[in-house]
Amino acid sequence: MAMVKWNDSVAITCRYGDIVGEALGYPDVIWEHSENDYQGFANFIGKMKDGRFVHYEWTYGSCSGCDEWEAENYSDEELKKIILDSAAFFADVDTVKRYLRLEGEFKNSKVPSANTATNGSIPGMMRYIGGGISDDFRDMGVAFIEWVQTNNR
Numbered sequence: 001m002a003m004v005k006w007n008d009s010v011a012i013t014c015r016y017g018d019i020v021g022e023a024l025g026y027p028d029v030i031w032e033h034s035e036n037d038y039q040g041f042a043n044f045i046g047k048m049k050d051g052r053f054v055h056y057e058w059t060y061g062s063c064s065g066c067d068e069w070e071a072e073n074y075s076d077e078e079l080k081k082i083i084l085d086s087a088a089f090f091a092d093v094d095t096v097k098r099y100l101r102l103e104g105e106f107k108n109s110k111v112p113s114a115n116t117a118t119n120g121s122i123p124g125m126m127r128y129i130g131g132g133i134s135d136d137f138r139d140m141g142v143a144f145i146e147w148v149q150t151n152n153r
Contacts, residue, residue, distance in 0.1 A: 003028050003047070003147060010034040011042035015060040016069065016079065023080040024056065024087060025049050031143035033136050038062040045096070045140055053090040055099070055140075056083065093153045100141035 006026040011017050013036045020042070021027075027046030030053075034042035043057035061067035069079060090096045098105070147153075 003030050005029075006046070009044065010036055011044050014040055014042040014058075015067075016058060017042060019076055019079050020056065020058065020083055023083040024054055027054055030147045031140045033139070039066060043136060043140075045144060048089075053093075053096050054087050055090075056087040058083075093148055096144060097148075100137070100144060 005028055006012055006021045009017075009029045009032055011029065011032055011034045012021055014034055015036075024046070025048055027044075027048045029044050029046045032042065032044035034040070034044065036042075039059075039061040041057065041059040045053065045055045048054055060069070064071040069082075074082065088099065090099060
């Protein structure tokens, strides 16, 4: 996947995509796996305008019974704070590589809830309950390394 502008991603079309984009400064998307339907999810790693990298994922439902954010009736400003508090930010390529290999500070991760994806560590939705790495996490890693090599980072 070639890097795309936030406005050309599937994630922006998902529920809350506009709020996520605004909160994170409309990052360019290096890799994503997002499904836009009456309920769905978005999952991406991107490059922010300030040079940092960000990984974020969220789920959404069609009603308050299956959408945590709707059930809590959060305002857009409250959602932006939640997004900023739970996104995984990385200063450089090497830190992203450690994250994707679950090394160093990312080795002993906690399992988070759906809409607080990083919970201080790595996304739980991308990990199997048994502690393995899901296909999404592996695919994101492959795409990021390809992006690094293509862009001589």
